[in-house]
């Protein structure tokens with residue numbers, strides 16, 4: 001064990017854990033051992049951790065990277081908090097940080113070991129809820145639009161689900177890059193998405209996006225299914241469909257559209273550092289629809305799945 005520059009915390013390490021796959025009933029809040037940070041890690045006292053669709057997909061056994069052999073596991077992939085222990089790094093106890101972490105650990109836990117390659121300092125301009133709420137969603141949007149999709153200034157992009165966790169980040173990033181942004185959203189979210197910077201917002205329940213957004217360089221798809229299938233028609237020949245879900249290879253070939261094979265967003269402190277600068281300057285804003293105490297994690301999942309929140313749902317651990 002490395003020399004640690006703070007004593008082991010006395011606070012109980014409450015965590016959201018599953019021991020087997022199933023419905024909401026398998027999600028429990030329990031006390032687990034507090035881990036020790038390895039040389040390339042720090043121990044973070046988590047203030048806020050966000051809720052993402054990957055949480056219930058994992059609990060249901062519908063997230064292929066997490067199989068039965070990985071159980072029990074703690075849920076959650078993004079967090080914000082203060083450093084409680086340092087092993088061998090330049091970080092200090094008390095530093096405010098946020099991170100998108102690997103799936104080998106869970107973020108919805110009072111104490112989490114975070115790799116120094118995953119975390120960055122939290123901008124003073126935002127609070128713990130916004131920082132935690134941003135990380136997975138914004139990294140997905142950034143990696144999808146820019147790293148996989150190569151979006152550049154002047155291109156035309158359609159973003160599906162523009163009011164959702166990933167979508168509300170993607171709209172702002174695409175606009176910041178200088179693209180012309182179309183976005184789909186429900187009627188009650190049209191002004192919200194317009195205010196994020198979308199040039200054209202389409203009420204997908206009352207209009208066909210194909211009638212409004214055409215000749216696109218990119219569709220950023222967060223829906224899959226019929227929405228993705230219809231999206232190939234609005235992309236110019238040689239354009240690209242980037243999906244956060246499975247892309248339809250056969251349809252892509254039929255329409256002469258490029259796709260990115262199934263990908264999962266990856267932790268990367270260098271990119272998150274650029275995001276932190278945008279958050280600090282106000283160029284990027286995180287909307288947190290509602291926060292829940294850790295012990296109400298099942299209610300948080302139900303709210304996120306059933307209540308059509310704008311932006312993010314966040315768990316509070318303090």
Ligand SMILES: NC(=O)c1ccc[n+]([C@@H]2O[C@H](COP(=O)([O-])OP(=O)(O)OC[C@H]3O[C@@H](n4cnc5c(N)ncnc54)[C@H](OP(=O)(O)O)[C@@H]3O)[C@@H](O)[C@H]2O)c1
Nearest residue numbers: 053140161163164165166167184186222244263264265308
């Ligand atoms: N590959 C990856 O690394 C990765 C990373 C993050 C997320 N994901 C996946 O990406 C998906 C989106 O994640 P998220 O966190 O953004 O979820 P979310 O916060 O639930 O957002 C989904 C949004 O889609 C909207 N929507 C529903 N039906 C729609 C339709 N037919 N057309 C357009 N918009 C529609 C919803 O709004 P209304 O229902 O109010 O209309 C909601 O705003 C999830 O399936 C998630 O698992 C993948």
